Amino acid sequence: MFSRIALHRETFGDTPRDIFSNQHWQVTAEKYPSGVESLTIKNHRLTLEILPYLGQMIWDAEVDGINLRMDNMFTQPYPVSTIQDTYGCFAFHSGLLANGCPAPEDTHPLHGEFPCARMDDAELILHEDGRLGVRSRYRYIQGFGHHYVAVPEVTVTPDSGVFDISLSVTNPKSSTSPITCPPRQNAQSSS
Template sequence: MTDLAGTAVNTVTVHLSEALFGERERELAQYGAITASTFRYDNGIAALRIANARGEIVVLPFKGQQIWRARFDGRDLTMKSMFDTPRQTSNYLENYGAFLIHCGMSAIGAPGPRDDHPLHGEVPNMTFDTAYLRFDTDAGTVTIGGVVRYGKAFAIDYRLRTEVTLGADAAVMDVAVTLDNLMSAEIALMYLGHINFRPVDGAKLVYSAPYTPEAIRVREAIPSHITPKPGYPEFLAALAKEPELHHDIKPDLAFDPEVVFDVAMQTDPEGWAHALQRHPDGTADYVSHRPDQLPRAIRWICRTGDQDALGLLLPSTSGTEGRATEQAAGRYAAVPAHSTWRANYRMGLLTAIEVEAMTVRIDAICGRG
């Protein structure tokens, strides 16, 4: 492919606008096995369907750059929720059903008594200023990205860019998050990639951390937005003593309303930590991140009649106790004035052959097997 001057180029960018999204689904662009089509949900929210040889993702390009759905090799990876379609709201809990939600950037977690931020910060349902598709003809990939600027006088000013890249024959996506600090002062940045898989009964969790209470810490404090049932504190206490109890996904384990873990992950020689939900058929849901960028690994499990979700590994800068607590504990990314912060992670579905190789790698990291 060449430009007008005859110079070879290997990327083609399609800039998205609201005008491209109609009520009926229409193909927007196609390259090889990758197809991008646009549509709107009945409530008017713009959606972008990216299909390849293995499946598809549905992205909300202007609404938080959420990945609303992910489906590969005939399996829906996305959590079960009460929301079949996204909702026109900025309230986190009134639109909670996506496969990936970007959380942050001035705060994450549940606000505490000293906090004034919304649950998981300002980004989850933020309206992005611009969105785009970028096809890389050499790599055979498509990238869906967006940019938004957010400012609050006397507090924060930043430009956020999020991107997800998918190959023509891939079921694993690469996510990149970039923040430019536009202030003349340091920003205390907090980010969490809220990746919500659907639990599979009979599956087993495998990941690159010691399976000890010291490395897998259970959150025993109960946030204000949940109401525990009888026996819930006792279940948390049992998990705190024996965290391996949650490794086998069983319908009788009472993750109701939720259980949250903070996991001390270990890395391979390339600096990546890895986690699997290994299904009975040998395939696995997969997340990998770099702790040098996102030093916290949060696990969130919720299994109720209305929600069924496994946050297998939520890569994060911080814990989930709200901005004041996390900042006081130094659990944030310090972004100097007029500088840039970046983070990368991967998520998706592995084949049985890929799972065997990844399990060997994970065991080698932790000295197991």
């Protein structure tokens, strides 16, 4: 059992706005000058900044005062279609149709089509056990081409520096998809 709070684009403004808090969490929404929506989740050990509408990237991550994000030249994320145009986040999901660095004969963008996908919707999820999640949805569809629905989620644990990153993918077509996914694995920070 869980409770959901829809994260409408209008929720994100030019100044930070607290949208949820309890004894474990403080969740703040704001929009960068570039127009990218940002959600920051904090507990006493963890600060995660998630971009729920831009590939559901984790833009920044800090555990016990240690910043885990790579050093980079970007001062903010940008609403772009390829990851190298806003590179520097803590984590992103690679493409499902193609990913990684393209070989000379490849035509796909660096790390594929998904890292900067413009998500269709997003929500905050409060689980019965106190964990807090951010879930987004993206429907990729081409006429006479590929079609998938991807649902990335970041789930954080109360009073901990632990967080899970997951992605579920559905092929709504009646034909086989070239997408191959390994068995579900969750990335965790050190606790």
